Amino acid sequence: MIPAALCAVVLFLVVYSGQAMIFNGLHFVTNINWNLGDLYSDPVTVNGISIPPGANYGILVFIVGTLASSGIAILIAVPLSIGAAICLAEAVPHRIRPVLSMLVELVAVVPSVVFGLWGIAVLIPFIGHYLSPTGNGYGLLAASIVLALMITPIIASTLLDALMQVPKENRESAFALGATHFEVVSKAMMPMVRTTLIGGIVLALGRALGETMAVLMVSGGGINILPTSLFSPISTIASFIVSQLDSAEADPTNMSVRTLSEIALVLFIITLAVNAAAKLLTSGALNVRKH
Amino acid sequence: MSASTSLKTPLTALELRRIIVSKLGWVGCGVALLLVIAPLLDIVGVVTINGLSAFSVQLFTKNTGGTTNGLLNAMEGTVVITICAMLIAVPIGIGAGIHLSEYGRGKLSNAIRFLSDVLTGTPSIVLGYFSYIVFIIGFGWGFSLAAAAITLAILIVPYLARITELALQQVPSSMREAAYALGATDATVVFKVVLPAASAGVITGTLLGLAISVGETAPLIYTAGWSDFTWTGQFTHSPVAYLTYVIWTFIDQPDAHSHALAYAAAFFVMLVVLAINISVRLVVKRQKFA
16 A cells, blocks of 8 residues: 555656646746746647646746755754754753653654744744844744754754664773763764764755745745845745645646646655655664674 | 862863863753753743633634634544544554564565655655645545545555554564464464554554644645535535644734634644643653563
8 A cells, every 4th residue: 555655646746747847848947937827818828738828837946945944954953953962862860861852852743833833923023023134034044943943853863862872882981081071972972873863864854845834834935036045035845835726726727736746746756865865874874883 | 070189280271171162062962952942842832821812612612714703613624534534544554564564574565664664754745735636636526525534544654554563563473473373363363462462552653643633734735625614524525624724824814813713723733742742652651661
């Protein structure tokens, strides 16, 4: 059933977006304009494919938005989760460690729409008031911060598990050489878990790329313009698919629905590659540590 | 840390630097941990306070629509969608888990395992859009309960399969061998011996699946649609309401009452999700220590 479902997903997306792929060509990923065309005029026929007049589909803006928000989110999340994991593994008393690590894991299960709600209620006014020069909090920075919060627990719990598995002998020999406790952690333990850490980061990247609701709610939904600063409104691929549902349904030729499925396919392929990389890295990491 | 005693020579500049760097490092780690946990507490706090202050009997007795009404249709919709999704996902997920654990040694099973991990990582919006193309447009069901339930089931099955597999693998093989020695068939061994022994893990997986389906939004937007009325009893051709939609759309409305409804919906969703996850973790932890 599982392989069947996965193959069905790919197959239907490819079949359905076929016409859109032919019409859009390679301009699809380099064009920054997204224009549904005149939905109320009679459709025109281009290369044997019927489209609304003036329709023009380009997703460069959304690809850039996705990569930028996920990239900044990773930049924020990595130091946070390394710090949190080290703190949990080494500094926190044994009694309260389960409680704190459970709290960190719980961050990951909060539904993304609730993150979005919190973003609108707390984060957006904060950014708008203190940081943004225009007073508008919606945009790249807000999306990145929310994403960072959502992926931090993934990296932190992966790293925490790895740190707990570092052999006692390695720690003790580092102490015996006169290293301070922090040096033991940062210079003796962290290098041993580096591969696992990278695997966790890639896994988190996969999650960030596909995240939809929270980003949709705080990103400002910018289209047709590339982000120029941290406070520019953006759209990610995932959030754009949701926001286009209504307008796509109004298209009599169904071309925009087909193009959206091409976008979904692009997103699927990106996350597939990232997740496969994460899987290879984490399974490889275990082998390295056993030697 | 080097405690400075009278026996020791005064600290050199290098030692001093190392100690200061170490202290700063710990402070940084502590701050990081705080920054991770604080937003969670803030989210829970904000949602709880606003959700409780929006509390009224109307929430449970009236449908949405207008600004003075309740959440009856959304709550009912979420419950119905979740039940249907679980009805589809649980047999398939547990079946796949049993297969992977008991018979899963070949290349095919490794491929299934890899694909199910891939499916777990697939963005839910992609699955939602797939269902939109297949069920809504392809089969012509329109926004409907069936499409929503099947989409959520696709989302849950891989989780359930992997958790079931892990749970079954922890059952000692001596139990299986004992059952076989008594003359039990394959089916008897799996369903009467191994599955009961692993029931805690299987229930854990089911509950986590439940939490996922209550909290999901993106795949439902493209499959369930939205309706201001309670479920009509039809599986196709009739859109269903659900709680997460209320959170997403009502918070963008200008009036305070819509915001209150959004917070109330968020409160319910979060309550269910956190309650399930906390209880599952507590139970699992107790088992580990025992």
